[in-house]
Amino acid sequence: MGGDVVVLRGKNEGIAALLALVLGFFGFWGIGHIYAGNLKKGLALLLLGLLLAGALILFSLAELMAGMVFQLGPSSFILLIGAIGWIWQTFDAHKEAIKYNEMLLGATKNIGEN
Structure with a gap:
């Protein structure tokens, strides 16, 4: 039988955390x-992070101008909330x-059972 071969690649947990850590520091959460x-979830967190970063900048400038x-x-x-x-x-x-x-592993096990 000459079936097609499908290669499914997982996600590197370290890269996911590193992206979140480094870019999240600048407000790019998600x-x-x-x-x-x-x-x-990523887009919702991105919006929230950018809103918090913008609010931090605006309030910091307002406080600076008010002495x-x-x-x-x-x-x-x-x-504090942002951190x-x-x-x-x-x-x-x-x-x-x-x-x-884990979802990917479960899906490949189900394919192999057929």
């Missing part, structure tokens, strides 16, 4: 999720790549 195959240098203001809260979200989305991108690979 890139690791998109790489790992979860487009909807609130080295004081706790809204930008401090946004920075927590950045770390979380890095670990979650790693987990999403693992889930993708």
Whole structure:
């Protein structure tokens, strides 16, 4: 029998986490999720990360213009939320790549059983 051969490649968990870590630092959250195959979650995180980065810039400039240098203001809260979200989305991108690979492995097992 001359069947077609299909090669399915998994996602590298390290690359997913590295993309999320490095690009997420600059507000580009969700890139690791998109790489790992979860487009909807990745785009939602990308939007959220960019909104937080924009809010941080705007509030920081407003505080600077108001003379609130080295004081706790809204930008401090946004920075804290952003740091927590950045770390979380890095670990979650790693987990999403693992889930993708497990799904792929399950799909190839089902193909082999037929």
